[in-house]
Amino acid sequence: MKCEVCSQESDKGFLCANGIACSEDCAQILHGRLDVEYAKLKAEPIVEMPEAFTVGDFERWTLKVSLHILEGCTAATRKKLSDNNPMMLMPDQLALEIKDRILKHIPHQYVSSAETRGHMRIFHGGEYMFRQPVPQEVVVKAAKEAQVIQ
Numbered sequence: 342m343k344c345e346v347c348s349q350e351s352d353k354g355f356l357c358a359n360g361i362a363c364s365e366d367c368a369q370i371l372h373g374r375l376d377v378e379y380a381k382l383k384a385e386p387i388v389e390m391p392e393a394f395t396v397g398d399f400e401r402w403t404l405k406v407s408l409h410i411l412e413g414c415t416a417a418t419r420k421k422l423s424d425n426n427p428m429m430l431m432p433d434q435l436a437l438e439i440k441d442r443i444l445k446h447i448p449h450q451y452v453s454s455a456e457t458r459g460h461m462r463i464f465h466g467g468e469y470m471f472r473q474p475v476p477q478e479v480v481v482k483a484a485k486e487a488q489v490i491q
């Protein structure tokens with residue numbers, strides 16, 4: 342594998358949420374980059390979003406929503422989240438869950454999934470693509486129906 346930070350080939354890897362590092366030093370740099378990215382997203386309001394979403398926009402927006410949810414949740418909610426599934430306290434994991442829920446409410450004319458066999462969690466961790474950019478009002482409506490935002 343190749344280190345995300347120094348580009349060195351290494352057979353030892355430190356897996357971070359945003360890539361793989363070759364050493365603890367490089368892993369720290371990677372974590373630092375993630376903190377910067379998270380801080381930027383936290384500073385942006387949730388309502389700030391594009392007119393139409395590409396997959397990249399959707400990934401970024403759902404991560405932003407997750408960060409805001411984790412930032413704003415009470416100790417009680419936090420406890421409930423961690424009792425149900427401690428992974429949900431990690432922004433990237435919560436974002437997966439949120440994406441999953443919202444995608445179920447986006448009409449098929451916009452979204453298709455690699456796994457189409459209809460079980461409850463068809464999208465979780467699975468691939469999806471947008472057939473066309475999804476208008477902002479469609480995403481917002483889906484997010485509200487999924488009770489991700491109010």
Ligand SMILES: [Zn+2]
Nearest residue numbers: 344347363367
């Ligand atoms: Zn490195």
